[in-house]
Amino acid sequence: MQKRSQETRTRILNTSLELFSTIGYEKTGVALICEKGSISKGSFYHHFPSKHSVFEALLDRWLTNIDNQFESEIALSVDVPSSILAMSETFAQLTQLSTDYLPLFLEFWLQSVHDPMIWQRTTAPYQKYVDRFNLLFEKGISEGSIQKMDPKEASYMLISLALGLLLQKMMSPQSEDWSSMSKNCISRLIQGIKGVPNA
Amino acid sequence: MQKRSQETRTRILNTSLELFSTIGYEKTGVALICEKGSISKGSFYHHFPSKHSVFEALLDRWLTNIDNQFESEIALSVDVPSSILAMSETFAQLTQLSTDYLPLFLEFWLQSVHDPMIWQRTTAPYQKYVDRFNLLFEKGISEGSIQKMDPKEASYMLISLALGLLLQKMMSPQSEDWSSMSKNCISRLIQGIKGVPNA
DNA sequence: AGAATTAGACTGACCAGTCGGTTTTATTTC
């Protein structure tokens, strides 16, 4: 039966996620993961070849999650501005869900900067989003629903805004309502980019 | 003579900055800092009580730098939108200057999330910028040069955009021209927030 | 001289990863 095996594997993953997020990747010892997750050292290394491989597995899980979320959302709307808004909605949801795990996202980013292997792994999907936004904006611009501008600029603007909101959310006490703040900011940005009636 | 002493101190700081940025704080050993900076272990610990205190010193240096830069820039313009633009200009410059050290900024952020002591240290100046922007936007809104909106929202939008641009700059190959991209994005954001002629 | 600074060998804690062995689960055979 692979069921037990699968279960410990995910337990390793989840416990690691928890610890990596709260105390950081480097500071989290394998021993601690094992203790907190009631896993033995041997079992840990039976499932993962290294501590870092757990990190990578978490990264992959995170990326595919985001990807699925976006993929399911993008097909729905036909109007470009609302389509963008929908994707942003998804984004807000996503951050809402995983507030506690946000620091890990930073850790991913940081490691990407230092390690070319991780960089490649993260960049590919990232580039995919950029391209997707680019296409969306191009369409919007040509159909007149978005102002005449460099679509790349629009994409980067939107993504930057989203990332920056994430970053700030991380720093502020949990009490603050970043979910609605994010929504408002994004919709206002889109409003500012929308095509003007005449032009 | 304190001159030599001062010199080794800054050499420790600069070498650490270099290494922390390129290979990360955790991965950088004190021995390596000493080797690369031609400093002995004893000297190192004569000037700093711990590795982490070097980190903190770098953080302080960074923060006061930013602060000075902003402080000198803010007084110049009287018109609100152009004042904001000026501050953003400064920001762009600032990122331009320290491209290589950008990863350290992330490291600061990450540690702030994990360590309350660091958090306090970073939050204070951060809050100062937010407040400053708030005031600026409030003024702009009341004088009509900025749209009617929550000034906090405007501040967070602008800061988010700036942070997000930084984040993305870090990930992309050095070739890309983020300096002009940043400028364009920020000025477009301000354009979108500017007061409409009628209203 | 003597205070400040520099030198670098040394220590002790910590920690990722290993290894020999046990227990649980799955499969085969009678």
Added chain:
DNA sequence: GAAATAAAACCGACTGGTCAGTCTAATTCT
């Protein structure tokens, strides 16, 4: 369906190496 066998999962004491920080002695400045 139960005994026998194989395979997968689990266990935790142990190791080897790393690294922040210490200590004593030497050197350099005033």
